[in-house]
Amino acid sequence: MSKKKLFYSSTAEMTCLFRAQSFGEQRKQFKGDDFIAVMICSALNSFLSMMHKSFPPGSDIFNSLAPPGAYEYISARTNFLDNLFRTLPMECRQVFILGAGFDSRACRFQQQLKNCQVYECDHPDMQQTKLAIFKKIDIDFPDNVHFVAVDFSRQSLSDAFAQHDIPRGENCFFVLEGLTYYLDPPRVADIFAAISAHGCPGSQVFFDFPDAGVITGENDNHDSQACAEEVKKLGEIWKFGIAPGMAAQFLGKFNFDIIELLTSDEMEQRYFTDENHHRLAKVMSSLTLALAQRARTGSTPGHGR
Numbered sequence: 001m002s003k004k005k006l007f008y009s010s011t012a013e014m015t016c017l018f019r020a021q022s023f024g025e026q027r028k029q030f031k032g033d034d035f036i037a038v039m040i041c042s043a044l045n046s047f048l049s050m051m052h053k054s055f056p057p058g059s060d061i062f063n064s065l066a067p068p069g070a071y072e073y074i075s076a077r078t079n080f081l082d083n084l085f086r087t088l089p090m091e092c093r094q095v096f097i098l099g100a101g102f103d104s105r106a107c108r109f110q111q112q113l114k115n116c117q118v119y120e121c122d123h124p125d126m127q128q129t130k131l132a133i134f135k136k137i138d139i140d141f142p143d144n145v146h147f148v149a150v151d152f153s154r155q156s157l158s159d160a161f162a163q164h165d166i167p168r169g170e171n172c173f174f175v176l177e178g179l180t181y182y183l184d185p186p187r188v189a190d191i192f193a194a195i196s197a198h199g200c201p202g203s204q205v206f207f208d209f210p211d212a213g214v215i216t217g218e219n220d221n222h223d224s225q226a227c228a229e230e231v232k233k234l235g236e237i238w239k240f241g242i243a244p245g246m247a248a249q250f251l252g253k254f255n256f257d258i259i260e261l262l263t264s265d266e267m268e269q270r271y272f273t274d275e276n277h278h279r280l281a282k283v284m285s286s287l288t289l290a291l292a293q294r295a296r297t298g299s300t301p302g303h304g305r
Helices: 010-021 035-043 048-051 060-064 070-086 122-137 157-163 187-197 212-216 221-235 249-253 262-273
Strands: 096-098 118-123 147-149 172-176 206-210 256-263 287-294
Touching: 010 035, 010 070, 010 206, 035 122, 035 172, 118 122, 122 206, 147 157, 147 187, 157 187, 172 187, 206 212, 212 221, 249 256, 249 287, 256 262, 262 287
Parallel strands: 096 118, 096 172, 118 147, 172 206
Antiparallel strands: 206 287, 256 287
16 A cells, blocks of 8 residues: 655745745845744755755745746735734734744744643644654744644634644634645635634634636736746645725625735835835736734624725
8 A cells, every 4th residue: 555645745845945034135125034944954855955956045046946026025915914913902812823834923923922822723744744744953842832623624623723622712823825726716705704703803814815717717917927827836826816896895794804915016105115205016916915904893894805
């Protein structure tokens, strides 16, 4: 009998490689703070990681091998989300990192998270790989970090919450970074229903998503289509998106209000514009970062752009 092949997310690895690359940047607009990503990448032995190691830190040569605007997008998304961790509300008591991959924020922001219980939720095979690598690079997770094994393509998040007896009704921060793309729409709906039922009003969720037209083929922007094709070759297919102007309606179904939406163009303005207002980089088009909040009792869900 052949041995079962362990699940491994190549896109999670690529995100980690980009973060390591960003840490070595000399250009301040591209500079990231994820020093642990550098250590993780040093312990990886895949073709991608070997290629990454062949270029100097901060080299733009490695980034140019990726789909146009992908490196810039990951840099902007990482900086946006890192800032949310730096400014985490004091009332937050639970943080859920869904589809955690090689995310290092539970360690990098442990001071900000000291009053929270942190739950990393991911495929059991990926968690096994991650824990082995962190042990190899001698990085210990804080005592308030817990690992919840869940295959989002097959399992219900609400069932995983129940199995681990995670208390409901607290102020929560949910992170779905680079996750929704790869799930069927009913699975995404299941996740949002679960987090809406779990957290109290005022809880927040971060997620990102492509234009639904990229999934259907109606949006023919070259860079986002090129990225979708590249990850498809890795066995990770984009399945979920939201049409322009429909994010509020989607979130309203789960009693979330939009706090902020950041389009690709707005990411360029915020993160890659110099003091003379010149754009220094092109972010992959048709992608959006979203921050939303669980509606208060009596409020009307779905407000926002």
